[in-house]
Amino acid sequence: MDERPRTPWEHRMETPLTLAALLFLASYAVRVLGRGLPEAVRDACLAVTSAAWAVFALDFAIRWRHSGKGLSFVRRHWLDAVVVVLPLLRPLQIVRTYDAVRRRHEQPRLSLHARVATYAGMSATLLGFAAALAVYQVERGQPHATIRTFGDSVWWACSTLATVGYGDVVPVTPLGRLVAVALMAYGLALLGAITGSFSSWMFQVFRRDDEERPPEDFPGAS
Amino acid sequence: MDERPRTPWEHRMETPLTLAALLFLASYAVRVLGRGLPEAVRDACLAVTSAAWAVFALDFAIRWRHSGKGLSFVRRHWLDAVVVVLPLLRPLQIVRTYDAVRRRHEQPRLSLHARVATYAGMSATLLGFAAALAVYQVERGQPHATIRTFGDSVWWACSTLATVGYGDVVPVTPLGRLVAVALMAYGLALLGAITGSFSSWMFQVFRRDDEERPPEDFPGAS
Amino acid sequence: MDERPRTPWEHRMETPLTLAALLFLASYAVRVLGRGLPEAVRDACLAVTSAAWAVFALDFAIRWRHSGKGLSFVRRHWLDAVVVVLPLLRPLQIVRTYDAVRRRHEQPRLSLHARVATYAGMSATLLGFAAALAVYQVERGQPHATIRTFGDSVWWACSTLATVGYGDVVPVTPLGRLVAVALMAYGLALLGAITGSFSSWMFQVFRRDDEERPPEDFPGAS
Amino acid sequence: MDERPRTPWEHRMETPLTLAALLFLASYAVRVLGRGLPEAVRDACLAVTSAAWAVFALDFAIRWRHSGKGLSFVRRHWLDAVVVVLPLLRPLQIVRTYDAVRRRHEQPRLSLHARVATYAGMSATLLGFAAALAVYQVERGQPHATIRTFGDSVWWACSTLATVGYGDVVPVTPLGRLVAVALMAYGLALLGAITGSFSSWMFQVFRRDDEERPPEDFPGAS
Structure with missing residues (x-):
């Protein structure tokens, strides 16, 4: 659904971002649901969640920087900006990648x-x-x-x-x-x-x- | 709504499958609602329900076999596969047959x-x-x-x-x-x-x- | 919304039927809501309700008779048949008449x-x-x-x-x-x-x- | 969404009406939510609410007068008439102005x-x-x-x-x-x-x- 041509950066970051989104959701789920787990595991989950969030923020910051556009970049990519602030919306990243992968593998559309x-x-x-x-x-x-x-x-x-x-x-x-x-x-x-x-x-x-x-x-x- | 040409097997099985779907729903309803009925009747209902389910499973297995297609058959007929596992969705079979019967009898569409x-x-x-x-x-x-x-x-x-x-x-x-x-x-x-x-x-x-x-x-x- | 040409009978019955529908709803409402009213008034309401219903049934019977079509008439006019049995759906008659009156008075559509x-x-x-x-x-x-x-x-x-x-x-x-x-x-x-x-x-x-x-x-x- | 050409009066009143709508909503909100405020503030809010409402009523009366059209004016502008009676619908005025301002400033549509x-x-x-x-x-x-x-x-x-x-x-x-x-x-x-x-x-x-x-x-x- 994304019609703009992708920059090389966006191309390179696709797999890391999807992985980060999956790790974010998984570690958050383990932390919330696994109350009986040892403290160390739960701390590790928190660390993974934070790291995944940092990846999102960094990716957004770098794309912003490279665009050389100032605030108009944020206005154009407001959905991405919202997702940085509310990372629980990240799972949508997975849907986007799923579609991209299908295309690349030349599967029947x-x-x-x-x-x-x-x-x-x-x-x-x-x-x-x-x-x-x-x-x-x-x-x-x-x-x-x-x-x-x-x-x-x-x-x-x-x-x-x-x-x-x-x-x-x-x-x-x-x-x-x-x-x-x-x-x-x-x-x-x-x-x-x-x-x-x-x-x-x-x-x-x-x-x-x-x-x-x-x-x-x-x-x-x- | 089914655009594929029907195989002779599908043609021959239409009436038995619809009957099985009706019997499945009816015997299940009697078993669930008729708590005061004698145990023999309720056992008979269970038998009819199971037999109807066996007809669904057999039909799917035979069509799969005849197609000679392996797993891609299941992917193409995933709705039928789901219905074999969740036979309560079978009533949809009755709707399909109702439409087919209307056509065959040359009734005004x-x-x-x-x-x-x-x-x-x-x-x-x-x-x-x-x-x-x-x-x-x-x-x-x-x-x-x-x-x-x-x-x-x-x-x-x-x-x-x-x-x-x-x-x-x-x-x-x-x-x-x-x-x-x-x-x-x-x-x-x-x-x-x-x-x-x-x-x-x-x-x-x-x-x-x-x-x-x-x-x-x-x-x-x- | 009714595309068939209207028979003279339908034309003549339009006003009585709409009146009957209004009276039906009004008398039913008075009977249900006016619990403190004297018994005579409530009996009068029941009489009006029944009379209005009789008008609907008679109209349907006469149109059926005149059509000379047997059961296929009921199948074609099943909505009217349902309304005879469930007269609370009659208010729809009022909507239909409202539209007809607007047309007749040559009001801007x-x-x-x-x-x-x-x-x-x-x-x-x-x-x-x-x-x-x-x-x-x-x-x-x-x-x-x-x-x-x-x-x-x-x-x-x-x-x-x-x-x-x-x-x-x-x-x-x-x-x-x-x-x-x-x-x-x-x-x-x-x-x-x-x-x-x-x-x-x-x-x-x-x-x-x-x-x-x-x-x-x-x-x-x- | 308003296709009629605007009269000079409507043009001149756009800013005052939007201001009045904003003031109406704000003063009403302060009065409802600010129960702990001193009585004087709450009375001031009531005064602002009433004044804003008076602006709406006056605007409608003057437009009606100038149109020289009698009741057909009310029928054509029934939404405006409803809004005079139920001023809480006024916020819609703000949406309308927002669109007009965007147009005037030649912003990309x-x-x-x-x-x-x-x-x-x-x-x-x-x-x-x-x-x-x-x-x-x-x-x-x-x-x-x-x-x-x-x-x-x-x-x-x-x-x-x-x-x-x-x-x-x-x-x-x-x-x-x-x-x-x-x-x-x-x-x-x-x-x-x-x-x-x-x-x-x-x-x-x-x-x-x-x-x-x-x-x-x-x-x-x-």
Whole structure:
């Protein structure tokens, strides 16, 4: 989805950045979920998380420097800037790389709808998982929390992404609610992607059908 | 919706598979809902359910064998593979057959929008029913369950499919929540189908109207 | 939205049917909401409701008779048949007449989007009101009901139509839930109409804009 | 989005009206949130709120007078009339001015999708904030209120705008619920804007892609 020609730097950094994104998510998950682990392991996780974040920040700083453009660079790459500040959005990097790798390996390109479905599915899974982790970390131990286990948190993330919103388990802390609002916004976008994709696919198939065999009876609204 | 030419095997198996799908759903429903029935009847239901599942698995295995394609067959027919593992998705087979039978009987083809509505309505009813059954089986007897009767379960399934999500009755077990997430995903797709279908139908009708009688006054955004 | 040429009978019955629909809704509302009214008034309301229903049934029967078509008439006019059985859907008659009257009076036709908005708004208001009445009648007096006042019922109907579904007040009786499911289905259709209408309107306006002044900078996905 | 040529009066009033809208929202917010402030400050806020409202009413009256058109003016500018009665909708004025200023300063026009996103984002933020203020003012101090802090109110507004509707905090007073219904309606429109915008953007990008590199393998429905 990135139409600009890539600089050599961006080319070279693709693999390290994706690795850093995977390590970031994995070490964050281990630190949040592995409460029973020895302190040393948890400290190592924190170190990996911080190092991965430093890679993101450095990459952004170097690209900024090399562009020689000042603040207009930040305005053009605001999404990257946001991701430096909120690294839990990094998983989107993985989706981007997945697409680039498919292209490089000259694999048969996926059809339009399959690609939309892949993007939507992968980003929903990764962001939902990241949000569930963040909310679980913030909420657990709160006196009136309804999200008590990581299972509750995943369940809450799914019902939020689908804009169903049962409300049986919800974040109660300000920080948890902030993550929730971001996830809701993403859920709206996801709904837009699914709605647009599904309906357009359906109509393509049906239109092809109708061209081959015109219906004898078109009752209209009847 | 299936564009590939059908093999003779697929042609011959259509009726048995649909029958198996109907028997699977019916015997599963009797077993889940008929708790007061004699043990022999419930055992018979279990046998029918298993036999129907065996038919699905056998059909898939034979088609795989005959294709002579190895794993790429599974990748191409991943939906069929998923259905063998999760046979509660089988009801979709009934929808497919319904369409095929309409064609064979040379009945007047339904219009585009009527067909979308038929697909969406039938699959929503069958999957909603299957999900309500599965969740009811998993949740009943749980200590803190809010879904206590099959009526509760159907009510929950409807509010989930419509992405309304009241949250007065919700699954509380991990397995019940897993079924719920699948139903939510289907609800999103259903929303996409209804949204796309309804709006496109509406615009077709209105556009025809407007071609016949151009409006004297087009206030635009006013 | 009705493309068939109207028979003289349909022409003549338009005013009586609309009046009957209004009287049906009004008398039903008075009977449900006016619990403190003298018994005679409430009996009169019941009589009016029944009479209005008889008018609908008679109209359908006469049109069926005159068509000389047997069951295929019912299949073609299934929406009318459903409305005879579930007269609370009658308010839609009022929307249809409103449009016909506008045409007859040679008023400037509304633009496409204004008409979609009018249909969606009027039918949502009328069906939401009818559903709130029906659910209130069914739920009040139930031991564990959360819908205790008519205000609660209207609030519930609004949150259902918007597919928000807070779940603070929900129907608990099987009949109330049946009405709720119908309202949810209508809410999905409403969402489809609003989504389709709004987005297409937005794009028309923006496209016109873009034709007049081509953007100097099209950052694409950036 | 306003296609009519602007009168000199409208041109001259643009800045004062936007200032008044900003002052209205700010003074209302200070009065609602600043309960610990000295009485004099809160009275000053009330005065500013009233003065801003008077500016809106005067502007509408003068434009009506100058148009020399009687009631048809109100019908054509019904949105302006509604805003005079419900001044909390004024923030939309700010969105309109923002667009006009961008044009005047000859800034590079935003692309279609960026503009939709800007409109949707700004109006959702401003209306959500105004609704959260109004609901908080109405609900606080109510005996059974679940919205107890302004944070709760903002959280409720976000979950309503996204049509998620957890229902953990909801308005319980008739006035609060009236504001909620208005916000739900806006949430539906927002969903329509996001859905339409997102899906159309996605398809533009993908279509351009597909024109450049036709897929070797289009599995269709597979």
